[in-house]
Amino acid sequence: MSRFLNENMSGLTPYTPGEQPKSRENIIKLNTNENPYGPSPKALKAIHETDEEMLILYPDPDATELTKSIAAACGVRPEQVMAGNGSDETLAFVFMGFGNHIYFPEISYGFYSVFASVFGCQFHAVPLKDDLSLDLDAFKGVDGTVVIANPNAPTGLAVSRDEIEELLKANRDHLVVIDEAYVDFGAESAAPLIDRYDNLMISRTTSKSLGLAGLRVGWCMACKEVIDDMKKIKFSFNPYNIDRVAMAAAKEALDDREHFADTCGRIMKTRGRTERELEELGFRSTHSMTNFIFVEHEKMPGDVYFRKLRERNILVRHFDTEKIKNYVRITIGTDEQMDRLISETKEILKEI
Numbered sequence: 001m002s003r004f005l006n007e008n009m010s011g012l013t014p015y016t017p018g019e020q021p022k023s024r025e026n027i028i029k030l031n032t033n034e035n036p037y038g039p040s041p042k043a044l045k046a047i048h049e050t051d052e053e054m055l056i057l058y059p060d061p062d063a064t065e066l067t068k069s070i071a072a073a074c075g076v077r078p079e080q081v082m083a084g085n086g087s088d089e090t091l092a093f094v095f096m097g098f099g100n101h102i103y104f105p106e107i108s109y110g111f112y113s114v115f116a117s118v119f120g121c122q123f124h125a126v127p128l129k130d131d132l133s134l135d136l137d138a139f140k141g142v143d144g145t146v147v148i149a150n151p152n153a154p155t156g157l158a159v160s161r162d163e164i165e166e167l168l169k170a171n172r173d174h175l176v177v178i179d180e181a182y183v184d185f186g187a188e189s190a191a192p193l194i195d196r197y198d199n200l201m202i203s204r205t206t207s208k209s210l211g212l213a214g215l216r217v218g219w220c221m222a223c224k225e226v227i228d229d230m231k232k233i234k235f236s237f238n239p240y241n242i243d244r245v246a247m248a249a250a251k252e253a254l255d256d257r258e259h260f261a262d263t264c265g266r267i268m269k270t271r272g273r274t275e276r277e278l279e280e281l282g283f284r285s286t287h288s289m290t291n292f293i294f295v296e297h298e299k300m301p302g303d304v305y306f307r308k309l310r311e312r313n314i315l316v317r318h319f320d321t322e323k324i325k326n327y328v329r330i331t332i333g334t335d336e337q338m339d340r341l342i343s344e345t346k347e348i349l350k351e352i
């Protein structure tokens, strides 16, 4: 650290991203929940059609065309949407603008606590229930902004739209942010509630279900007034937050509903059979509603399984947190990749 960094920043503990190897050669990468099928071919075509003119000019700061496609895909109106440079950026704006006191689950997306410290919010970690599900009652009536991932990460567990609605009713005077990064893999979106609850904000991303983690496009949805506040923050920070190439590609990916439905369907099918096969080997699974599974084995601590898979060139994620240290989180890859995971796991179980 240099002697120039200010006091607030020098105390930060940054987010630790999962390992990103230089190449996928010889490695089965099941550690950061990317989509193995990739984006719509139309998104790639849009990237290939990039010309000089597109790069000379600044992008549309309102992301008008992309916003229209997002609204159409999610069944909301364009004025209820703001796009960002990955949902991480949009979430950062939430902590920046709606901070002060923030309540989120004790075990959830690791970035929430980091954002809270960067933007000087008081954060309150709310414990999960013993079965690792969200304790929604504990969030009702709190004096601050609530941020919840639904489905939650890394547990994969989801709550219903009705349960979210109860939470919105109980917290009428505070913003409730639902991070729906994984909602397209079988959970219920809260999007239909936006017209009725001005305290609801939803965060979404193209990184998981649309296969575009490398592109960095996400968005938030809320009533027009909250979206206007978000735009005020964005235009005070980085008006050109999404580049032209990313905007064009994300729009094509969102418009291609067929590729989207097909790839999400394949991932859900592979998820079901991977869970069943691991259960036959003595694993317990949380029955995830995401593109990853969260599993534990009574004879093998999570860090051991993680390490043994790593030795066999399979990357998964382990979290060194008391309540979940027996688990590993495994991204759903292609069927061939999951076959390799299963066969290597059988070998590992023989060793222990």
Ligand SMILES: *Cc1c(COP(=O)(O)O)cnc(C)c1O
Residues within 6 Å of the ligand: 085, 086, 087, 088, 089, 109, 149, 153, 179, 181, 204, 205, 206, 207, 213, 216, 217, 218
């Ligand atoms: C992956 C993820 C994000 C971040 O998505 P980006 O759009 O890639 O920044 C946000 N929230 C959760 C819960 C995630 O898993």
